[in-house]
Amino acid sequence: MTNVTSVLEFKLLGFSSNPCCQILLFTVFLVIYTFTILGNIMIISVVTLEPQLHSPMYRFLKNLSFLEICYTTTVVPKMLANLLAKRKSISFSGCMAQLYYFVSLGATECYLLAAMAYDRFLAVCEPLHYAVAMTPETYRRLAVGSWVSGVLTGFLPCQMVSRLNFCSYNLIDHFFCDISPLLKLSCSDTTVTEAVIFILSLLVLSSCFLFTLLSYIFIILSILKIPSASGKRMTFSTCSSHLMVVTMYYGTMISMYVRPVHNLSSQLNKAVSVLYTVVTPLLNPVIYSMRNKGFKKALEKILLRHHRLHYL
Template identity: 60%
Template sequence: MEPPNVSAVTEFQLLGFQNLLEWQFLLFAIFLFIYVLTVAGNVVIIAVASHDPRLHTPMYRFLKHLSFLEVWYTSTVVPPLLAGLLARGGAISFPACMAQLYFFVFFRATECFLLATMAYDRYLAICSPLHYPLLMRPETCAKLVAVSWVARVVTGALLCLMISRLNFCGPNQIDHVFGDLPPVMRLSCSSVYVTRMVIFALSITVLCVCFLLTLMSYGFIVAAILRMPSASGFPKTFSTCGSHLAMVTIYYGTMISMHVRPNAHLSPEINKIMSVFYTVVTPLLNPVIYSLRNKDFKEAVRKARTERGHVCGLRARGGFLLR
């Protein structure tokens, strides 16, 4: 007899999109293109926000951390997904699956807290502009960022510890694009009631609470905008807040549907599409929503390109003269 808490399954087979075999190469090209754009866009945000002194504000401090997180968040899922598309399915060892699950939960929970923090930052900037420099000092920003990163380590470790202590006797086929919590637990041959309740409680705490705080912040922002005596900046401010809120709503909506609302009646294909959306598409939307629509950031990008062009021109002319 096997000892308890020891998994008979040593690896999982990720089925991915095997029901779309004729579309494997096209899906690979699409996901690779999105992944390259996501990494490049977020790296540009980090570089420009770090280089330009005008962007050394609390908003862009948070945005740099969000961009750094997005690079690693999407890198946790997309490269194994691309490898599986090329191989028309792939295997992942049990320890590798737990590692992927840990980093996925850790980055996802951290992003929820960062999005709520950024919404609170915009609330203070618009609703309390006179007190904003005092309330959002560099020390305060550093503490908020530290809490968002450090506190979520425990969340990921707790969930992965509970999953790793389950028994997996077979089958070992995960009908999903990566080792997410619901499809992995469905393969367990032991009771998952306690684990499911803990996941539900943490999901309510992290997802729903952060989502409600974000909605409250943007609700106060919209109310403040409507009370503005001058309508000169109303369209731009309302459009920016509206795009932020739309992205946040889509991001939280897909994750809450996956991890809070019972999804047993949803087909595996729908679950795959929803997972791909918040792991592949959303990290690409963040650079567009939070930076490329911002006038200050676009001016900083143009300035950086101009300075780089001048430097390259001087180097080229210098090299010509040396010859």
Template identity: 60%
Template sequence: MGPQNVSTVTEFQLLGFQNLLEWQTLLFAIFLFIYFLTVTGNIIIIAVVSQDQRLCLPMYTFLQHLSFLEIWYTSTIVPPLLANLLSRGHAISFPACMAQLYFFVFLGATECFLLATMAYDRYLAICNPLRYTSLMSAELCTKLVAISWSAGVSTGFLPSLMISKLDFCGPNQIDHFFCDLPPLVQLSCSSAHTTEMAISVLSIAVLCICFFLTLVSYVFIVSSILRIPSASGRMKTFSTCGSHLAVVSIYYGTMISMYVSPNTHLSPEISKIISVFYTVVTPLLNPVIYSLRNKDFKAAVRKIMRRKCGVYGVRVKGSFLVR
């Protein structure tokens, strides 16, 4: 008789930050505030890009998709985390856990592809400004966005499928604040060597390759910036690109440390701290850095605010005239 799936676990208990019981209320307030800022900020970015015709450029199309992605990416993780902090322990069913795992991997991989694409777009804009319009056409932009999303969707299937096929006989407590790959592999009562190796190979393929392509693009960008004759121009451009690279490095660095070397098991406390960076912090920082460091975007925000305030002012004035 062949081997059968002997899984008896029907739900998992997410322990979250139970080692910080006295800080639960403060952590809830902090994460809720960051989540509110992340969702609100990204919605504003999407709305501004949609309303201003001057922002109908590939760079802002990529930014719009990144903002849309970050809303769903952080919403996959933070609301269950907030529920966990309120209840001091959160039960999640096996199917819901697998669904959260899939969307986490799918959206995280899509972000990697989008960040690499955005770095390539900046490389073309800075290193080939005269040919940028012809090189980064609207058709190519659409194709790159479609490839990024499609590759992310495909990437999410393998880890979630392989994890769902493992046997979970108990215990069912995940010492984490979401259904992440390493703690789930550690809970399995069946041999997970093949799963660990597959996840490692997939992580290297997605994270390391995307990070390498992003890094190469910024190397060419920096070399081009150094050739700018104006010192103020060099500093301004380098400051903007440096901010982008810093946030991208935080995202890739924390992700690589977690998933490229599955045999190097970090302590649960360290894993949680690292996970906070790429699930809570970078969804806020990425769009903020890409938008607030851009003068055209800030000009578009001011224009929309003046228009809205102007309309409001006319209505107020009209009401006084009626009186």
């Protein structure tokens, strides 16, 4: 389709023009990004290497960890480069590509978290039928369906934004190419684009969040019916980590996208964006590795096996 913009590149204003502040932010974000990548790789490796973790729950977790690596890598490396660069720019095509991957992977995470909630619902509320309901084929359909649905969800908003006219003003008051600062920057009439993106965000985020919320309401009700206190603790421990990740992710995303774009201040936009692009991908491996007993036991077994092999 014809590209009607006259802007060939955008300049990202980022966080601050103070060199000392930029170096501090670069150091902090680099450390967080490094631990995020290493933590999620650790989850992928442990789930892959340990046969006892080849259940659907941990395979979904492996998908989520791979997704978090891709999701944060879409934004953070370019942000780090711009913190040290004098010319903080991104090409128009690079901006649209970053926007597409960001939207697609964000939508994929919504679908994947909903699929994980469904898996936990079956495991806790229908334990006798779990093996029949959550077969390897069912897991594959849910996982592939989440990725495909996310890829398709990103097309419409990115197509609509890419066809806007940005005239000659190209300063984006953000640290990456997000929807709201691009709509504010455009000199075209963005009413239809804003409405479509708002409705799409509302449908995707709200439907996935409500499905996940209902799943956990049924899960909590089932846990309360367990007679023994130890049984309650054991069952809830397998779901609490996923519930924490869901709460953080949906809380930040809904506060950002399920409301009119013009109500967002640039500073609030940046602050909340840091939470779901930088902080949440780090908390995912921390929460799952520290609060999941099955995962901790598998990690200890792998480390012990490696230690024994090292001294043979």
